[in-house]
Amino acid sequence: MPLLEIEELSVDFKTSAGPFRAVDGVSLAVEAGEIAAVVGESGSGKSVAMLAVMGLLPWSATVSAKRLAFDGKDLLGIAPRQRRRIVGRDLAMIFQEPMTSLNPCFTVGWQIGEALAVHLGLSKAERRARTLELLHAVGIPAPERRLAAFPHQLSGGMSQRVMIAMALACRPKLIIADEPTTALDVTIQAQILDLLVRLRDETGTALVLITHDMGVVAETAERVAVHYAGQKVEEQDVRSLFRDPHHPYTAALLAALPERATGRMLPSIAGTVPGAFDRPPGCLFEPRCRFATARCRDKAPPRQGAIAGFALCHYPLAEGRPVGHPDPDAGRERAA
Amino acid sequence: MLSFLIRRLSVVVPTFLAIAFLTFVAIRLVPGDPIEVRTGERGIAPERLALLRHELGLDRPVVVQFLDYLRGLAHGDFGVSISTKEPVLREFFTLFPATLELALAAMLFAVILGVPIGVVAALKRGTVLDYALMGTALAGFSMPIFWWGLLLILFFSVDLGWTPVSGRIDLLYYFEPVTGFMLIDSLLSDQDGAFLSALAHLVLPTIVLGTIPLATIARMTRSAMLEVLSEDYVRTARAKGMPPFRVVGIHALRNALIPVVTVIGLQTGMLMGGAVLTEHIFAWPGIGSWLIESIERRDYPVLQGGILLVSGLVILINLMVDLAYGALNPRIRHGR
The missing domain is CATH 1.10.3720.10 (MetI-like)
Known part of the structure; x- marks a missing residue:
């Protein structure tokens, strides 16, 4: 049984202009000790899906799913009190903005110790010892001095290390990291990713990494789910995804990596992710897809099997060529 | 901390001077002085009025009275009530x-x-x-x-x-x-x-x-x-x-x-x-x-x-x- 089971998860937001579906039938299973990545552009619903798992969405959101479970416990109909026994203890999350995610009015030691006190009921001395151990584990120099530090005295990278220490406090089974390196300097990004992978290796904590950065995915993840406009469009293990992407969106994302650029111009994907009110009737990627046909325009695409990376596509790619496409070479000319 | 206090206190002195000046002038703009108010509608002989005013020093120019008042303040003397004769x-x-x-x-x-x-x-x-x-x-x-x-x-x-x-x-x-x-x-x-x-x-x-x-x-x-x-x-x-x-x-x-x-x-x-x-x-x-x-x-x-x-x-x-x-x-x- 997977540690985290998400089946057909949908999230709708009430807005003044009517309901808006931010997450649309997404599925994901994460095994214990695994590193899974969820990749997608801004607005692809990747963060919202994970916030739904944590139960952190605002009241205006409605969550529905065929199954949403963590460690065998159903998270959908769970009472808030029961959920709080899981969240923050076995299931932790770190966020994109470390500088604003720490409470400015409390010391680092207090904020880490709080989870230890509430979840584990540790005494003051035990909390101090464990906090020092955690700060040491996340690579903070001179942890004794950092205990009394306030968040504004820390750099962004330090703050994120503190956030990670906080997430690790109760030895969780899974950590969800929502763009943990996006707000950090490039040099610090690599350190934080290394830290997350190293901690997984040491503690066996599974990791769900939400990112828009294919470079981050390549360095850390073992399995990748690609999200587009609230839907999962492809899921594969990381090597095969990079070698042979099956969804045209994944292929376009990989082609847009600067290090893969061959010409003088950086390749990009024209257009933007559709919003609430300009959703295409058929395939959501159709307006931006270089292989799109009339069928893609009119009919929602089927979910392909494992061999085609569960691609949500009428003509999944194999070795870069759309399978079953009426004119497999059309897209190449348009792209060129 | 100390320099903050000094900076704040340096503003206090001019503020006090301004308040002292404003109240001093404003109350003298109100028709009727302590003597007139006490004698009521029937009034008293002008010579007696002048004598009583002289006793209280009210016949001097306002500037002189103000400077006299400031001199008192500098010695911690806030004056004596005209009606009760109490400090x-x-x-x-x-x-x-x-x-x-x-x-x-x-x-x-x-x-x-x-x-x-x-x-x-x-x-x-x-x-x-x-x-x-x-x-x-x-x-x-x-x-x-x-x-x-x-x-x-x-x-x-x-x-x-x-x-x-x-x-x-x-x-x-x-x-x-x-x-x-x-x-x-x-x-x-x-x-x-x-x-x-x-x-x-x-x-x-x-x-x-x-x-x-x-x-x-x-x-x-x-x-x-x-x-x-x-x-x-x-x-x-x-x-x-x-x-x-x-x-x-x-x-x-x-x-x-x-x-x-x-x-x-x-x-x-x-x-x-x-x-x-x-x-x-x-x-x-x-x-x-x-x-x-x-x-x-x-x-x-x-x-x-x-x-x-x-x-x-x-x-x-x-x-x-x-x-x-x-x-x-x-x-x-x-x-x-």
Whole structure:
């Protein structure tokens, strides 16, 4: 049984202009000790899906799913009190903005110790010892001095290390990291990713990494789910995804990596992710897809099997060529 | 810290000079001087009037009088009351505990009710409860103190007979003031019922004086709380699985209180102004009544000294609020 089971998860937001579906039938299973990545552009619903798992969405959101479970416990109909026994203890999350995610009015030691006190009921001395151990584990120099530090005295990278220490406090089974390196300097990004992978290796904590950065995915993840406009469009293990992407969106994302650029111009994907009110009737990627046909325009695409990376596509790619496409070479000319 | 204090205090001296000058001039602009007011409509012989004015030094040029007054101030001499012949400073300190007792009670009332009301309104934003609380607060904020005080007296004292109409304690009780605070002195006096009598006398003035601060604090708490509740660190607290009372009452409230304390400080200053009216309505023997009576008597030294002392108090309170920031907001404490 997977540690985290998400089946057909949908999230709708009430807005003044009517309901808006931010997450649309997404599925994901994460095994214990695994590193899974969820990749997608801004607005692809990747963060919202994970916030739904944590139960952190605002009241205006409605969550529905065929199954949403963590460690065998159903998270959908769970009472808030029961959920709080899981969240923050076995299931932790770190966020994109470390500088604003720490409470400015409390010391680092207090904020880490709080989870230890509430979840584990540790005494003051035990909390101090464990906090020092955690700060040491996340690579903070001179942890004794950092205990009394306030968040504004820390750099962004330090703050994120503190956030990670906080997430690790109760030895969780899974950590969800929502763009943990996006707000950090490039040099610090690599350190934080290394830290997350190293901690997984040491503690066996599974990791769900939400990112828009294919470079981050390549360095850390073992399995990748690609999200587009609230839907999962492809899921594969990381090597095969990079070698042979099956969804045209994944292929376009990989082609847009600067290090893969061959010409003088950086390749990009024209257009933007559709919003609430300009959703295409058929395939959501159709307006931006270089292989799109009339069928893609009119009919929602089927979910392909494992061999085609569960691609949500009428003509999944194999070795870069759309399978079953009426004119497999059309897209190449348009792209060129 | 020390340089901060010095910088603040260096502003205090010019402020005091300005206040001394303004009150000195303003009260002399009011028609009628202490002698004319005392002789009444029938008047007295011009020679006698001139003699009495000369005795008080009122026949000298205003500039000379002002400089003379400043010289006295520099020696800590606030002058002598024209009507009672008592030193202004001694009268002030005799009456001040009554005002302080009332102001503290009003502030306590405003904070104890205002902060929870603001928090509840923020948590229930957009609901009927929120609108009801904030509508009432707006009404309270706009309440004319005079009318409100008379209304409460009519209802609770006259119609229902629950509370006394005026004064600090029933005439039945007499004891020498020890601290000047009626609640404490009545307890020390060991007379049966004295404390309850003092308490009953305090209720209506407290409500009347506390209404505007209560409304202001409730509205400020609500808006500060709304802002803080959408902060990332509140989401972090929830992601740690903290129960709602910790998320709201510790993580959010601690941050929301920073602007609320500013308002409390400003309101405490304004309370002195409000106390003048409230004390007058309830015949409360404090600084307010004293000042109003002095206006009627054109008791120049009392007005000059009294207003200057009250201003000094307000400045002192504001300074204390600035220092309190440091205790509440670590970002200020460490910002040299």
